[in-house]
Amino acid sequence: MITETLTKRQREVLSFISEFIEKHKFPPTRSELSKHFGFRSPNAAESHLRALEKKAVIGIERGVSRGITLLPLAMTEVPGTANTPLPLVGRVAAGSPVLAQENIEDEYRVDPTLFSARPHYLLRVTGMSMRGAGILDGDLLAVHRTPEARNGQIVVARLDDEVTVKRFRQEGSRxxxxxxxxxxxxxxxxxxxxxxxxxxxxxxxxxxxx
Amino acid sequence: MITETLTKRQREVLSFISEFIEKHKFPPTRSELSKHFGFRSPNAAESHLRALEKKAVIGIERGVSRGITLLPLAMTEVPGTANTPLPLVGRVAAGSPVLAQENIEDEYRVDPTLFSARPHYLLRVTGMSMRGAGILDGDLLAVHRTPEARNGQIVVARLDDEVTVKRFRQEGSRxxxxxxxxxxxxxxxxxxxxxxxxxxxxxxxxxxxx
DNA sequence: CCGGCTACTGTATATATTTACAGTTATTAA
DNA sequence: TTAATAACTGTAAATATATACAGTAGCCGG
Incomplete structure (x- = not known):
């Protein structure tokens, strides 16, 4: 089989390892794994690790305490580990979609949990029309891609091939x-x-x- | 003294720990440290670790193998800590260093190349005194840790145990x-x-x- | 029905690792 | 001068950790 799938239990074990590293900054031992899952034998943990190693989601350094490494494949199995960079959109060329390749100036890795909603890209703001909201010329606006807006929200709008950042207010068709x-x-x-x-x-x- | 400085040797040890973690994804043991530096006794490593712990740049979990953690302060000491998250400093308790553990609210991974200079931490701004510069209440100020400031720069200053963000201007001792x-x-x-x-x-x- | 996999228990042991105790030498601050 | 600190050597021991070996039980595809 090309795609070795993990069992439910193996995914649980992998998740725990991932969370343990997140919390402690170093990988767990066999007995810490066993304690968490209620295994009465450290070997239960050992064989799980061997299985995960065989499926190429973790690496194990032999004879080394806490020698567990999350391999790139692990990222696809356990969620929340993703860290894809945000594209920076500069001047938007008339007639092209905001996220068109030609508008992408750069890419930056920014923690998505930082913001109130998950941003999809960064837009470089030109002009001072939003100064009162503390958005200045040259600022990067973190944008969550959605076609729906409520009154009072700050939106990225496209009008006649022009992209602008403004506060949104709607009454019927106006x-x-x-x-x-x-x-x-x-x-x-x-x-x-x-x-x-x-x-x-x-x-x-x-x-x-x- | 609030700012405990590291010795040259301690900085070397800290650097090695940082690089070891970068490479192996888990911290080194005393004997791995000793091997690298040529110590004939694991106790040489032990005492270095205790010193670094006392100076609050690392944490050591007792009775735990590889139980070394890099604390936020470590980032200001060892350069090139590329992908380490930035600590978010909230309300700064009177008399404590800005980067003291008790002031750290959270950690966020933010691309350091995004900013004009490498930030060491994020500081939550309270109040509207810098509204004109587009810095509003609740904003996170990316701070580069340095004791030197030039006229016109926006600084994080400590005055009478109070930490404030203001624009800096100096003329002699005034x-x-x-x-x-x-x-x-x-x-x-x-x-x-x-x-x-x-x-x-x-x-x-x-x-x-x- | 068999072989191979998953998911464990239970025991045992070599060794990896932390950590205490006792010193030495050099440098620096009071 | 003395005391404190840095930076080690050297030994020893407790314990944390990895890991082998021997089983049990359930499930699945051939």
């Missing part, structure tokens, strides 16, 4: 995109006449320079 | 800590009369919620 800066005027959109696409919600800000 | 909000008054310090500690420089901002 949408207002509100800046947070008295020097700028609100944008009013009638959905019956003009097309408006919500690219996502702003869930956080990163300012790379002060 | 230091001004400037807020960026007309509702707040500048803080003036005469270095000959009052003690002022620069904990670090603000190198970026993360806003976890909008």
């Amino acid at each position: 949408v207002e995109l509100l800046p947070e800066n008295p020097d700028f005027d609100p944008i009013e959109v009638d959905l019956r006449q003009q097309e408006l696409a919500i690219e996502g919600l702003g869930v956080g800000v990163i300012r790379p320079t002060l | 230091v001004e800590l400037l807020p960026e909000n007309p509702d707040f008054d500048p803080i003036e310090v005469d270095l000959r009369q009052q003690e002022l500690a620069i904990e670090g420089l603000g190198v970026g901002v993360i806003r976890p919620t909008l």
Whole structure:
């Protein structure tokens, strides 16, 4: 078999190892495994480890205490270990999707649990129209990709091939995109006449320079 | 003394531990340390570990093999700690070092290349005194740990056991800590009369919620 | 029905690891 | 000068840990 699947129990063991490392910063011993699962024999843990080793999700260094290593394959089996980088979207070229390859400037690994909702990408903000919300020119807006927005949320909207960041307010078919800066005027959109696409919600800000 | 400095040798030991963990994914034993440094006695390693523990850069779990943990303070001492998470410092208890264990609320992995200088920790900002610089209440300030500041930089300063974030200006022995909000008054310090500690420089901002 | 796998119990042991105790030498701060 | 600290050597021992060997029981595909 090419894809060796883990049994339910093996996945439990793997999860425990992963969580143990997360918590203690070093891998568990056989007896710590046994204690957690209620094994009366350390050999129960040993054979589980051997099985996981054979299925290439962990590595075991022989004769070494706590010599357990999570191999890359383990990441696909136990959730929450994922750490995919966020693409940084710079100037969005007219007519291209925000996440089109040509708009991606860079990639950064940022802890997704940091923000109120999981961000899908970072958008470099240009202009000062959201200064009042503490979003300045050059800031990176963490964006959660969704087409739905509620009143008061900060959205990434696309209007006539232009991408802007504004506060969202809707009453029936009338949408207002509100800046947070008295020097700028609100944008009013009638959905019956003009097309408006919500690219996502702003869930956080990163300012790379002060 | 609040800032316990490491000796050259202790820094070497700490570096080795850090590199060992990076390479093996688990901490070294006393004899592995001894072998690397050429100690003929495991006790040489033991006493180094005790010293590092006393200086709060590592933790040692008693009676546990490989029970060494790198504490947040270690990151400021050993460079190139690429993928280590940044500690989040919340309310700083009076009289304790910013990076003391009791002040650490959480840890987040944030790409260090994102910011203008390498951040050592994140500090949760309270209050609106820096609103004009786009730093709002609840924001996380990415801080680069250094005691040196230049005019115009945003600093984390400690004054009378209080930690504040302000813009720095110095003329001789007279230091001004400037807020960026007309509702707040500048803080003036005469270095000959009052003690002022620069904990670090603000190198970026993360806003976890909008 | 057999062989191979999973999931254990139970015992035993070599060895890996921590850690205490007793010193030595050099450097630094009071 | 003295005391404290750093940086080790050397020995010993308790205990933490890995791991082999011998079983039991259930399940599955051929």
